[in-house]
Amino acid sequence: MVHQTISTSNTPAPSASSNNNTMPRLLVDFFSARGARQAALAAIVGTLAACATRMPEAPPSTPAAVPTVPGLPEAPPYAVPGDTGPLPPPITQGKSRWTAVRWAELPGFGQDPLHEAWNAWTKSCERPGPVQAPLCKEVRRLSIGSGDEQRAWMVARLQPYKVEPLLGSSEGLLTSYYEPLLDGTRNPTSASAVPLYRPPATLGQRKPWYTRQEMETLPEAKAQLAGRAIAWLSDPVDALVLQIQGSGRLRITEADGSQRLVRLAYAGTNDQPYKSVGRWLLDQGLIRDATWPGIKAWIVQNPQRVNELLWSNPRTVFFREEVLSELDMAFGPRGAQGVALTPGRSIAVDPASIPYGTPVWLASPGPWAPLQKLVFAQDTGSAITGAVRADYFAGWGPEAGDLAGRLKQPLKLWVLWPK
Structure with a gap:
């Protein structure tokens, strides 16, 4: 899932990674019998204990001071x-x-409920990178372990590294994205006239393809999109939000009146540059608040200028429809790593700085979401560039959308790399 954010940056998007069409597999319990599970855990804990006994004794020392992160509760x-x-x-x-760095330097490491992150870790192990792959057997076994066992294993097997840019400040930026939940119809109606398209057949033959404005105004572009609509929405701004996020859930009304929930997944773009509508509004001096709530407030007051706003971003995203099983509903769309995203535990990163599948310790202050937690680099986005930059996957629906529309706060990152 390659998405954009409403960041005021107009940084060009990296090339979109192809999504894996394999449906997310059921989380597998590798030890069906209770005795086998206990034996497996005992083996891991025993190994950790053996490692501990091999450590040379050291004189008592004062633990390293935890870096202060303003806006977050101080933890031992x-x-x-x-x-x-x-x-x-x-x-x-x-x-x-x-x-x-030392483990003691990670803010809040002893307080994070790690069991909430373990599903995201096992998801990463469906498509691990070469460095992380050797850990995956133990990660799966520890999915039934306690938080203390999981924490002890991490300390024994991983080394934390603070992420910093080659030049400049080590403090970065955290934003958020989500999976919109929208209502649509299979066929156009007087109330639903905004199309969401599959990729046109000529997409690869003309690069870049037509802009957003050209798709709505040029007869030749309209002809090439004929019959390619998956569904129709009532609000063009909802369509823009869906395209910026890169994926969404659609409660679709079929021609016979029946309803079902499907996912519209990222399937490509028109290869036009992404331009932030928030940046356009700021440059025009029309708003001071470039969050989604601020943008929507301006739209309500200026309905006659909606097309002008939309056409300021020439990029359009095309989708493919996916069936949503009960298991799929518990996870987000597949990210650029090719695994389903986990709300609150998946982040989008710049893969040139943090490889996909890497466990990351995240600390970020702020009024909307003060965070100190284990997350996983499983996605990317057009505005997600640089060393200390992340987009936090908030989940789906209105509450996640509200957080994603407002979150913009300082960030520190530590990668947890195999020893």
């Missing part, structure tokens, strides 16, 4: 006995520099 550091040896050297990863 997570003390790791014997965590006093030399740290590994820094790693240069594309646009970023990773500097090794």
